[in-house]
Each structure stands twice: as C-alpha cells, then as structure tokens.
Amino acid sequence: MDALQQIATGALSILSFETIFWIILGSFLGMIVGAIPGLSSGMAVALLLPLTYTLTPLNALIFLTCVYVAVTYGGSLSAILLNTPGAPENAATAFDGYPMAREGKAGEALGLAIAASALGGSISYLFLMGGIGYVADIALSFGPAELFLLALLGVLILSAVGTADPVKALISGAIGLLIGTIGLVPTGESRAIFGSLYLVEGVQIVPVLIGMLVITELLLMIDQDYIVDQDKMAGNRGVAGIFRGFRRALDYPVNLCRSTVIGIVIGLIPATGATLAALASYTIARRTSKNPESFGKGNPQGIVAAESANNACSGGALMTTLTLGVPGSVATAVLLGALTIHGLRPGPALVQQQGPLVYGLISAAILSQVFMVTIAGGLGHAFSGSLAIHTRILVPLLMIFSLLGSYAGRNVSFDAYLMIGFGLLGYLMKKYGYLPVAVVMGVMLGSIADNELVRVLQLFRSHWYRAFFERPIAFVLMVVLVSILARALYQGLFGRRKKPAE
Amino acid sequence: MSFVDRIAHGTRCLVSAALLAMPLAAAPVFATSSAQAADDFPSRPVNLVVSYGAGGGTDRQARMMAGFLEKKLGSSVVVQNMPGAGGQVAITAMLRDEADGYTIVATNEPDISMTVALRNAPYAREDVEVLAVDIVDPRLLLVLKDAPYESFDDFIKAAKENPGELSVAVNSGAVQEQFAKWLFKALDVDINFVGYKSGGETTAALLGGHVTSLVGDDFARFDVRDQTKALMIGSATASPRWPEAEVMVDALKPYGVTPPTPDFLARHMVYMVPSALHENYPERFQKLQDAITSLATDPEYQKLIKDQGAGDLTKMAPGSEYRDAFQKSLEALKATTAN
Structure with missing residues (x-):
C-alpha cells in the first residue's frame, strides 16, 4: 500500500458514529480538565486512560489524543479570563490575554486564542501526515548541548516580560533559576533539599505555577468585588466578540506561520514541550514586533504567538512519539503507555505495519479541530460569565481548585503548602514591583538548563567546549543566542542615550 | 474600599472558602469511622498507590492488575499515583496511615531497600513487607x-x-x-x-x-x-x-567477576503493605495476597500478559518466596556502595 492509499484508508476508518462520539467526548472532557488550573495535559490523559481499556486501539488513541489536544484549548480559556493558565503551556497566553480581558475585550481574546489554536493545530497535523515518514531523525540529533542552549534561549524571555524594572525582572528570574536547581542532579545526588524527601525530585512546577500566578492574583482580587467592571463586561463577553477575535487572528499571517513552525520544531524535540514552544514563540514575536513594549499589556499578537505555537507543538510531539516511541512530553508519554496497553509498539515499524491506524489517528486529530473550535467557543462564552461572579464566590472556589490541583499531582500535602508559600511570596513580590511570572519561568527552564549542562560535562568532561563548537545545531543556536543578546545590548545602550535628546 | 472594608471582605472570602472546603475535609473522617466497625474486609475501596508517575511501566502494570483485583476482592480498587524519591514518598505515606489493609503500594525492589540503605529513609526495611511479586524485569x-x-x-x-x-x-x-x-x-x-x-x-x-x-x-x-x-x-x-x-x-x-546473584539488582515489581498488617490482621493480609497470587493461574490475566509479551516475566508469587533474594541483594548493594 502506498502512503496516499493508507491516508485514504485511515481517513475513511474514522467516519463512524462511534469514533466521532469519542472525538467529541475527548475534546469536551479535555477542555474542561484543561480549564481547571493545575490539571495539566499529562494528568488529564492519565486520568482518562482507564476509560479506554475496553475500546478498540483506534478509538482509544483517538480519544486520548483529543483529550491531549483539547487541554491546551481549555487552558487558554482560564489563562485569558482568570490569568490562571489551566496548564503550564498556556502561561504565555496569560501575558496578553488577561490584560485584554481586563480591558473588557475577553471575547475577542478568546476568539483570537481559539482561532490561533485551531490554525496552529491543523497545520501541524497536516505536516504530521505528510512528514511522519521522514522527520524524526532531525529531532533526535538534539543532544544535551542543544537542549541546554534552547532552555537558555527561553531564559532570555526573562528580560522580555512585562513592563517592570529590568533589574527587578532579572532578580525575579534569578530566584526562579535558583529554585529550579533544587533536587536530583543527573549525577544521582540531590542538591539543596534541606532533608525533605518531597524535594528530592525538585520543586514541582505545578505548585509554583499555581502559587505564583493564581494565588497571587486571588489575593489581589480580594480588594475588588468583581474582576472587571460590570459595564465593561456586558458588551464584550458574547459570541460576537469571539467571532471578531476569529477574524482578527487572520490579520497576523506572518506571526501565525512563524509560531506554528516554532511549535512544530520544538514539539519534535524529545522531552521539551508546549510550554517551551509557547514561551519561545512569544519572545520571538515580541522581539520582532515594531512595538515590543505593547506586549504584556494586551497585544493580540502575543496571544496568537503563544496559542498557535503550543497547539502546533502537539503535531510535532506526536511525530516523535509515534515514529520513535520517545515521548515528546508528559502527555505523549502516557499516550505511549496506551499504545502498549493495546498491543501496539511505537517506532518506525508502527507507521509501516499500522499505516491505516496512524493515518486514522492523524485524520481524527484534524477533524477534532472543528469540534474543538465549536466547544471552546461555546465554553468560552459560558465560561466568561465567571468574570461577572462576585469575588466572594469566585476566590474561594478557585482557591479550592488550586489546592486540589497542587495536591493531585503527587497526592502530597507538602505541594499544597508549597503552593500557599509561593502564593504569599508572589503577592509580596507583585506588591513591590517584582515579577512572579519570571520566577515561574526561571524554575521551568532553569531545571532543564541545569540538567543538560551537567550532562554535557558528564559526556565531554574537560572537553565540554566540543559539545558547543563541533556540533552544527548547537553552533547555530549559539549564534541565535548571541545575536539576541547583542541586539538587546545595542538597544539598551543606544535606546537609552536617545531618550534625553528627545 | 476602606482598609476596614478590605479586612472584612477578605474575612468573608476566607469564611466561604472554609464552608465550601468542609465537606471535602470531612469525607475521609466518615470513611474511616465506618470501616472500623466492619469485619467483612474489604468493606470500602482499597487504595492502590503507585510510587511512580502515571504512564510508566510500574503504573501500567499496577492499573492492569487493579482491574483483576477488583473482581477477586469484590470491592473497588482505586489507583493513585504518589511519585517521588524512588518510592520513598509513597512508602512514608502508607506507613503514616493505619495498617488496615486498605492501602497497598505498587513499587519496585530493590529500590525500596535502597531508600533505607543509601538514603536514610525515615523507616526500616522491616516496617514494610512484600505482599506479592508481580514481574521480574532483568x-x-x-x-x-x-x-x-x-x-x-x-x-x-x-x-x-x-x-x-x-x-x-x-x-x-x-x-x-x-x-x-x-x-x-x-x-x-x-x-x-x-x-x-x-x-x-x-x-x-x-x-x-x-x-x-x-x-x-x-x-x-x-x-x-x-x-x-x-x-x-x-x-x-x-x-x-x-x-x-x-x-x-x-x-x-x-x-573474574561473579555477580552476587544471577539476576543481581533486577527490577522486581512488588506490592507492599506495612508489616503491621500481617501481625494485626493476618486474615486480611492473606486475603489480599491470595487475590493477587491467584492471577498466576487466571487464564484471562495470563492471556493478557502474554499478549503484551511479558508472559515469561510474570510471577504473581507471594513475597515470602523472595525474602532471601531481597536480603542478599540488599547486602550486596550495601557492600558495593560502601567502598
């Protein structure tokens, strides 16, 4: 059977009532779980995995893939409406989505996010369908040096976020980096765990994320009766706003395409996920923008960059997962588990022997985008009503969800206390002009950079420079890094000198 | 909003939070009290705590077994993940609970022995007992x-x-x-x-x-x-x-090297319970052990595991059969890390 015939067989195999039912159910459940802060895509897929034991392999995989994809949609709803990324991959969406919602443009922000998600997702699945046979080799060639540089690139966003004093932003980022170094090092020793066994695997990212971003915001919210002014809310949370957002997303074709490509490429790299994709794409969008200072204040481009990249990431991650059996993220690791439970072995042989199944899965992912847009639009419309709920109800409700979310990752109370601690720290930081978001990014990327750097040293010992200078991808990444830094330095020096003259 | 208003508003928020949280906090209390009266074990769901994250090998194996355990025990089995510190987090949590047979940890040996030998775990290896060995993976x-x-x-x-x-x-x-x-x-x-x-x-x-x-x-x-x-x-x-x-x-x-055992440090996936369970409720211990080990001869389970390609690795044997082997590998592990 040639590839085209396999694609046709696969696409036809999903056109049954039962399969479409599982697509819709997966999309719906994934979106609900995704909207709840702290329940990440990995958790969502793992939670729903037992439901699929009795299904056919195709339906089981389709259902779980839809859950995985829908979580990113759901997460963007809470990121925009509540400044509470439902999943870490939506953290960058909140940067501009929430300011837009505060301006009363919640519907439009939702529309932008949904359209960018659908476009980024669909393009990445089409790419997956066309390239699944060829692409995997490139991703595998990313070793410790390349991953270290990639994480470092993400760390550079610290200098790019928001409007705060750059010194305070850097201090916040450094705190995050420091926290990210806690825990097990690749040498098998544990670092800075203060005798606590809950810190052996490092500070869990979910409590930090929920504490710094959610609890901080909830504590600030207590000052107000409603999150946004009621009169501003009324005209803008409706379907019309969402449709306006859909149309506006198409105003940025360059941004869309670039972010989608970034998402796909980062998705292909094992063990990096949609979070890094969204952050990287957001930085680049901001860096290449004509008015970078409007980012973080409600620039639609920020939402488009983040949401198209994190959704496009799933196409890339599925590529690596299916062709190599190497998980691109936590969620695809669970998908790998589902494959083996159903007696399928991921790897190049999967595409050769189970062509119709693989192409059926990809076709279902493309088809699911239609349902995702509908469900996300409807849910966003209904969900945005939460902004009109009195904070006396909203704050405690979210407080409980946050506690549950922090606790549910490992079923350990320590993480819940940790979340409260980070929440209070974040509240104080925000009061004094520091950036809780930079702390979160420091923790996320710091631990990647830290671990990969140790691995470079483990592999190359005293010849560590060879890892950076004798490998083409690493070299290219270094050139990119240096040029971004040089540009920032140039702007910092000459941009400042100009001001007094004006 | 004045300062006093803020305090008052904040207090109202916290009070409503507490009111909403009350049913959640109370649930486990009711569950425990109703179980103590019952003798027909298990009268409420059994918790199977996986000491690793969802989606890994131990997790998949435990979830597959849990479905069969439900049928054998005639009660539901709830699978939870409590990853961390090579199994130490889950074991510590299990030992903090009452040793009544309602909590089983799915984990690996000699990993748990290692937490004691090398990591100063806050428990002794004798505090836990291997109920059954699931698979042995070299x-x-x-x-x-x-x-x-x-x-x-x-x-x-x-x-x-x-x-x-x-x-x-x-x-x-x-x-x-x-x-x-x-x-x-x-x-x-x-x-x-x-x-x-x-x-x-x-x-x-x-x-x-x-x-x-x-x-x-x-x-x-x-x-x-x-x-x-x-x-x-x-x-x-x-x-x-x-x-x-x-x-x-x-x-x-x-x-000129002889390993301490032919399958030295092989991964033994095991189900662990507190040793106190064996002493306090020997019949519950036996019931759980029989339910798991009966899968060694359960045709439906055996077919499933063979289809997965692990037919030769599955044991579903009582932990006591492996006691000496675990002891030996623990001592060898201590010896290798000592110098």
Whole structure:
C-alpha cells in the first residue's frame, strides 16, 4: 500500500458514529480538565486512560489524543479570563490575554486564542501526515548541548516580560533559576533539599505555577468585588466578540506561520514541550514586533504567538512519539503507555505495519479541530460569565481548585503548602514591583538548563567546549543566542542615550 | 474600599472558602469511622498507590492488575499515583496511615531497600513487607543496532582502550544507576555515566547517538527492539525478547567477576503493605495476597500478559518466596556502595 492509499484508508476508518462520539467526548472532557488550573495535559490523559481499556486501539488513541489536544484549548480559556493558565503551556497566553480581558475585550481574546489554536493545530497535523515518514531523525540529533542552549534561549524571555524594572525582572528570574536547581542532579545526588524527601525530585512546577500566578492574583482580587467592571463586561463577553477575535487572528499571517513552525520544531524535540514552544514563540514575536513594549499589556499578537505555537507543538510531539516511541512530553508519554496497553509498539515499524491506524489517528486529530473550535467557543462564552461572579464566590472556589490541583499531582500535602508559600511570596513580590511570572519561568527552564549542562560535562568532561563548537545545531543556536543578546545590548545602550535628546 | 472594608471582605472570602472546603475535609473522617466497625474486609475501596508517575511501566502494570483485583476482592480498587524519591514518598505515606489493609503500594525492589540503605529513609526495611511479586524485569545493556560492538567483550575492550570516551545513559538516583556503577567498577572500566530522569529519556539519548550505550530493563526497553541490540542481560537465563544478549554470569566470567546473584539488582515489581498488617490482621493480609497470587493461574490475566509479551516475566508469587533474594541483594548493594 502506498502512503496516499493508507491516508485514504485511515481517513475513511474514522467516519463512524462511534469514533466521532469519542472525538467529541475527548475534546469536551479535555477542555474542561484543561480549564481547571493545575490539571495539566499529562494528568488529564492519565486520568482518562482507564476509560479506554475496553475500546478498540483506534478509538482509544483517538480519544486520548483529543483529550491531549483539547487541554491546551481549555487552558487558554482560564489563562485569558482568570490569568490562571489551566496548564503550564498556556502561561504565555496569560501575558496578553488577561490584560485584554481586563480591558473588557475577553471575547475577542478568546476568539483570537481559539482561532490561533485551531490554525496552529491543523497545520501541524497536516505536516504530521505528510512528514511522519521522514522527520524524526532531525529531532533526535538534539543532544544535551542543544537542549541546554534552547532552555537558555527561553531564559532570555526573562528580560522580555512585562513592563517592570529590568533589574527587578532579572532578580525575579534569578530566584526562579535558583529554585529550579533544587533536587536530583543527573549525577544521582540531590542538591539543596534541606532533608525533605518531597524535594528530592525538585520543586514541582505545578505548585509554583499555581502559587505564583493564581494565588497571587486571588489575593489581589480580594480588594475588588468583581474582576472587571460590570459595564465593561456586558458588551464584550458574547459570541460576537469571539467571532471578531476569529477574524482578527487572520490579520497576523506572518506571526501565525512563524509560531506554528516554532511549535512544530520544538514539539519534535524529545522531552521539551508546549510550554517551551509557547514561551519561545512569544519572545520571538515580541522581539520582532515594531512595538515590543505593547506586549504584556494586551497585544493580540502575543496571544496568537503563544496559542498557535503550543497547539502546533502537539503535531510535532506526536511525530516523535509515534515514529520513535520517545515521548515528546508528559502527555505523549502516557499516550505511549496506551499504545502498549493495546498491543501496539511505537517506532518506525508502527507507521509501516499500522499505516491505516496512524493515518486514522492523524485524520481524527484534524477533524477534532472543528469540534474543538465549536466547544471552546461555546465554553468560552459560558465560561466568561465567571468574570461577572462576585469575588466572594469566585476566590474561594478557585482557591479550592488550586489546592486540589497542587495536591493531585503527587497526592502530597507538602505541594499544597508549597503552593500557599509561593502564593504569599508572589503577592509580596507583585506588591513591590517584582515579577512572579519570571520566577515561574526561571524554575521551568532553569531545571532543564541545569540538567543538560551537567550532562554535557558528564559526556565531554574537560572537553565540554566540543559539545558547543563541533556540533552544527548547537553552533547555530549559539549564534541565535548571541545575536539576541547583542541586539538587546545595542538597544539598551543606544535606546537609552536617545531618550534625553528627545 | 476602606482598609476596614478590605479586612472584612477578605474575612468573608476566607469564611466561604472554609464552608465550601468542609465537606471535602470531612469525607475521609466518615470513611474511616465506618470501616472500623466492619469485619467483612474489604468493606470500602482499597487504595492502590503507585510510587511512580502515571504512564510508566510500574503504573501500567499496577492499573492492569487493579482491574483483576477488583473482581477477586469484590470491592473497588482505586489507583493513585504518589511519585517521588524512588518510592520513598509513597512508602512514608502508607506507613503514616493505619495498617488496615486498605492501602497497598505498587513499587519496585530493590529500590525500596535502597531508600533505607543509601538514603536514610525515615523507616526500616522491616516496617514494610512484600505482599506479592508481580514481574521480574532483568537489567539490560543496550547499544544501537549498527554500533561497532558485536559482543559484550567488544564493548568492554573498546571502553578499556578509550578510557573516558564511551558513555552509558542511566536513570539517575535509581537502582539502574547503582547496577551500572557496580558493573563498570567491577570490570575496572572508565566510562562516562550520564544521568536521565526516566527510561524514555535514556532511550532518546541512545537513539540520538548522544551516548554509546544505556542500561535499561528487559521488558520496558522492548519498545526500541528494532533500533538496538542487547550486549548483556542480568538474568539467569536468556531472554526471548533479546536472544542475542549474553547472560550476565557468563559475560562476566572471563573478567573474574561473579555477580552476587544471577539476576543481581533486577527490577522486581512488588506490592507492599506495612508489616503491621500481617501481625494485626493476618486474615486480611492473606486475603489480599491470595487475590493477587491467584492471577498466576487466571487464564484471562495470563492471556493478557502474554499478549503484551511479558508472559515469561510474570510471577504473581507471594513475597515470602523472595525474602532471601531481597536480603542478599540488599547486602550486596550495601557492600558495593560502601567502598
């Protein structure tokens, strides 16, 4: 059977009532779980995995893939409406989505996010369908040096976020980096765990994320009766706003395409996920923008960059997962588990022997985008009503969800206390002009950079420079890094000198 | 809003939070009190706590077993994940609960022994007891299919000729890493150990050509069968999945090394309970053990495990059968790490 015939067989195999039912159910459940802060895509897929034991392999995989994809949609709803990324991959969406919602443009922000998600997702699945046979080799060639540089690139966003004093932003980022170094090092020793066994695997990212971003915001919210002014809310949370957002997303074709490509490429790299994709794409969008200072204040481009990249990431991650059996993220690791439970072995042989199944899965992912847009639009419309709920109800409700979310990752109370601690720290930081978001990014990327750097040293010992200078991808990444830094330095020096003259 | 108003408003928020949280906090209290009265164990759901994250090998195995355990016990079995510190978090939590048979931990040995021997865990190995052994998964030394080593000898020879050039990916902080360190130390080989957080990550490093070899587990690494070849397997007999792998005892003989046991430090997936359960409720202990070990002869379960390709590794045997072997490997582990 040639590839085209396999694609046709696969696409036809999903056109049954039962399969479409599982697509819709997966999309719906994934979106609900995704909207709840702290329940990440990995958790969502793992939670729903037992439901699929009795299904056919195709339906089981389709259902779980839809859950995985829908979580990113759901997460963007809470990121925009509540400044509470439902999943870490939506953290960058909140940067501009929430300011837009505060301006009363919640519907439009939702529309932008949904359209960018659908476009980024669909393009990445089409790419997956066309390239699944060829692409995997490139991703595998990313070793410790390349991953270290990639994480470092993400760390550079610290200098790019928001409007705060750059010194305070850097201090916040450094705190995050420091926290990210806690825990097990690749040498098998544990670092800075203060005798606590809950810190052996490092500070869990979910409590930090929920504490710094959610609890901080909830504590600030207590000052107000409603999150946004009621009169501003009324005209803008409706379907019309969402449709306006859909149309506006198409105003940025360059941004869309670039972010989608970034998402796909980062998705292909094992063990990096949609979070890094969204952050990287957001930085680049901001860096290449004509008015970078409007980012973080409600620039639609920020939402488009983040949401198209994190959704496009799933196409890339599925590529690596299916062709190599190497998980691109936590969620695809669970998908790998589902494959083996159903007696399928991921790897190049999967595409050769189970062509119709693989192409059926990809076709279902493309088809699911239609349902995702509908469900996300409807849910966003209904969900945005939460902004009109009195904070006396909203704050405690979210407080409980946050506690549950922090606790549910490992079923350990320590993480819940940790979340409260980070929440209070974040509240104080925000009061004094520091950036809780930079702390979160420091923790996320710091631990990647830290671990990969140790691995470079483990592999190359005293010849560590060879890892950076004798490998083409690493070299290219270094050139990119240096040029971004040089540009920032140039702007910092000459941009400042100009001001007094004006 | 005045300052006083703010305080008042904040208090109202917290009060409503407390009111909403009350049913959640109260639920476990009611559950415990109703169970104490009952003698017909199990009268409420049994918690099966997996000491690793969702989606890993131990998690998948435990979830598969849980479905059968429900039928055997006639009560529901709730699977939870409580990963952390090589199983130490889950065991610590289990020992904090009452030893009434409603909490079982799915984990691995000798990992738990290691938390005691090397990590100063806040419990003694005698505080926990292995209810049953699920599967035994031997350690494996893997290289890429087109690697220039045809045998274990080739690999060791190349490593000795180029000290500090070859590398091996391991799951850092786990018994796998201890096994790799023990192996290459015993052979006096200078090789670079590169630590990763999971078997999946070590596989990616090998397939990408970033490391020359990896230490993994027989069944778990079957996922890369087509891209790799096994040089050595840490079991007493050859593996049907990796027929090319030399058995550890034979592979090490030319170097004058004898492993403490033929399957030294192999991954034993086990179900653990507090030792106090055996003393306080021997009949509950027996009921749980019988339910699990009956799967060794359950045709439906056996078919499922054979379909997955682990038919030769499944044991479903009482933990007591393995007590001596666990003791032996624990002592050897202590000895290898002491010097």
